[in-house]
Amino acid sequence: MTADVWLPLPPDEIDGLPEGPRYHYWNGAEEYPADPADCAFYVVPYMTPDPVTLRPLPELTGVQVVQTLSAGVDFLLPALGQLPTGVRVCNARGVHEASTAELALTLTLSALRGVPGFVRAQDRGEWNGGFRPSLADRTVMIVGYGSIGSAIEDRLVPFEVTRVIRVARSARTTERGPVHPFTDLPALLPEVDVVILSTPLTDTTRHLVDAGFLARMKDGALLVNVARGPVVETKALLAELADGRITAALDVTDPEPLPREHPLWTAPGVLISPHVGGPTSAFRPRAERLLADQLTRFVNREPLRNVILTTGS
Incomplete structure (x- = not known):
């Protein structure tokens, strides 16, 4: 197969790339490495502003595959109309789970055990002890039980939680037990000590965590968001945090990046990390293996992994 492939990682640093395609390195530079019209397989640059990563789309008139290196593809959805019909859009399932x-x-352990307070006390040279909640003997809900949600449960098990409640868009049964649909949330939330959000951002999940959702959480519960910021209605969360009824640990926010003067920074009981769930030392080797496998499948005209949608379908 002779086709152009645009990669955001240098091709000579990726083991296992199949022979045949013409590989071009493009990680968001102002100048394109080749004519976008000749690109058949476009790998979206990772951790690059949306306007940059979406800029080539109108010119990718011959593209067949758009591959992200992120778990979510929500940032692509508004621009899909600029692509030809029949383009397969694939996500990075298998890269970010760990x-x-x-x-x-x-985030869960740090928030429960009071680590942010310990760090602030250290800065002041103060020794502040006392009892804190433990993760052991708690009921944890995972909202968004896909591959990341399952990986979260893998890591919860050794901490001796009492129960894990799994929730996703639709009901199903797994080896570990049932997965409840979103419609069961009102009945389940009052039982839960920790709610961990790992669901994709879709029309269904945007503001899934609204005032009603938060009001049903028990007093003292912790909300952890490693999904997408807009899954949570920020105004409603601020209202619940104001009186200390619940706490939160957020890797993602709405808006994002969080402006310097935003009230979430100073809201009581909030731990914030700057969307760092994916960028770790685990990313690069997993991303390279995914790209080598996907491109081998593409060259050999075999079914691709992780196809989320096909444009025009």
């Missing part, structure tokens, strides 16, 4: 699940546990 690192995102690690962060979910890090």
Whole structure:
């Protein structure tokens, strides 16, 4: 197969790329490495502003595959109309599960055990002890039980949680037990000590965590968001945080990046990390393996992995 492939990683640094395509390195530079009309396989640059990554789309008139290196493809959806019909859009399932699940546990444990307060006390030279909540013997809900949600549960098990409640868009059964549909949330939320959000951002999940959702959370519960910022209605969250009824640990926010003067920075009981669920040392080797496998499948005209949608369908 002779086709142009645009990669955001230098091709000579990726083991296992198949022979045949013409590989071009483009990570968002102002100048394109080749004519976009000749690009058949476009790998979207990772952690690059949306206007940059979406800029080539109208000119990718011959593209067949758009591959992201992120778990979510929500940033692409508004621009899909600029692509030809029949383009397969693939996400990076298999790349971010470990690192995102690690962060979910890090945020949960840090928020429960009061680590932010310890760090501030250290800065002041103060020794502040006392009892804090434990993750052990708690009921945890995972909202968005896909590959990342499953990886989060893998890491919860050793911490001796009492129960894990799995929730997704539709009901199903797994080896670990049932997955409840979103419609069960009102009945389930009052039972939960920690809610971890790992759902994709879609029309269904935008503001899924609204005032009604938050009001049903039990007093003292913790909300952890490693999904997307707009899954949570920020105004409603601020209202619940104001009186200290619940706490939150957020890797993603709405808006994002969070402006310097935004009230979330100073809201009581909030731990914020700057959307770092994916970018770790685990990213690069997993991303390279995914690209080598996908491009081998593409060259050999085999089914691709992780196809989320096909344009025009």
